[in-house]
Amino acid sequence: MTPQRRVILDLLREKRWHPTAVELFRAVRRRLPRVSLGTVYRNLDLLSQAGKIGRVDPPEGPRRFDGFMERHTHARCVSCGNVEDLEYSGPGWTEVLRVVTGGSETTESGFRLTGHRIEFEGTCARCSLEERAGAG
Numbered sequence: 001m002t003p004q005r006r007v008i009l010d011l012l013r014e015k016r017w018h019p020t021a022v023e024l025f026r027a028v029r030r031r032l033p034r035v036s037l038g039t040v041y042r043n044l045d046l047l048s049q050a051g052k053i054g055r056v057d058p059p060e061g062p063r064r065f066d067g068f069m070e071r072h073t074h075a076r077c078v079s080c081g082n083v084e085d086l087e088y089s090g091p092g093w094t095e096v097l098r099v100v101t102g103g104s105e106t107t108e109s110g111f112r113l114t115g116h117r118i119e120f121e122g123t124c125a126r127c128s129l130e131e132r133a134g135a136g
């Protein structure tokens, strides 16, 4: 593994955050001042193709990256795009199938369901504060 790739992976795993490539680039540059944004993009692609990091693709705005690979749930801020991890203990897979198809893995149209993903959206703490300040 190249030193650049090592630093990128370490930074992503250091804390629970979901930086964009540019945010990560700023953090990498503090450790490797000569790194380029292109190198960061290329390594993020390679790491996600290798399944070592996760990706968050919001409906709009830049892609974000995730070093925490255990199954977990995201809450996305619709205002700034910030993504946080959520402790979620809602319905499991069996429960979802029971609600959606009555327990079968195949829907009426013949679509075979193999998994589900839940993403929450809302307003992060910082944006909520700004909203309140703006309203007052």
Ligand SMILES: [Zn+2]
Pocket (backbone or CB within 6 Å): 077, 078, 079, 080, 081, 082, 123, 124, 125, 126, 127, 128
């Ligand atoms: Zn926000």
Ligand SMILES: [Zn+2]
Pocket (backbone or CB within 6 Å): 018, 066, 068, 072, 073, 074, 084, 085
């Ligand atoms: Zn996450």
